Amino acid sequence: MEILASRMLLRPADYQRSLRFYRDELGLAIAREYSGGTVFYAGQSLIELADHGEPNAGGTLWLQVRDLYAVQRELADRGVPITREARQEPWGLHEMHLTDPDGVTLIFVQVPDTHPLRRDSRG
Template identity: 30%
Template sequence: MPPPILHSVIPQLPSGDLQRTADFFRDRLGFTDFKLFPEHGHLIVRRGSAEIHFWLAASEDEARHHGSASSCYIRVQRIEQLHQELVQLQAPFRYGLTRQPWGMHEMQVDDPFGNAIRFGEELSD
């Protein structure tokens, strides 16, 4: 019997307001595909093959509490181009493009509820 096959990992992050989260990902991060399920307290955002799910917390304070310890990492091709785009969109960077000792070129944006959205591209030798 062949072994199981695992596919992509999709983070599930807290939101204190699903519409506000969707607006942020559209306006500040350039995401274009959204599926909002308010009756189930769920939002799905996509850009390219990147996908993030959000669950509605009981309050904005609870979302910020959980969000302060939540993050996701999105691998990118052409990160400098994405950085320029996010600068134009006035994304609130925690830090801009940084060459990390672990071989990644990274930047991080925090969403309105404190979830760390980190983008990274492997450095070429």
């Protein structure tokens, strides 16, 4: 399988406290902000603080793929348990969830051509 991009997704218990920590204390540059969170540059990767969903101290690995539904079939054919089947989310992304042996959530994501993540924001 080909991974196009990845990021660490954190769902903190106190979003504002974590936002201040990553933005103000660590001084990480903001890659983008959206109504439910903030994404920071972290070298060759990204760290996303999400102000939605249940807090998860272990974090979540976000993996972007070209064709989510093909990846789902490939993993199912290998007998990999899928925690949540692929579907389009209200925010426009297509997502499928798996859980690794240690309980870390892996979210496989397909970004549709019309999604804001595909648009050039330089205007």
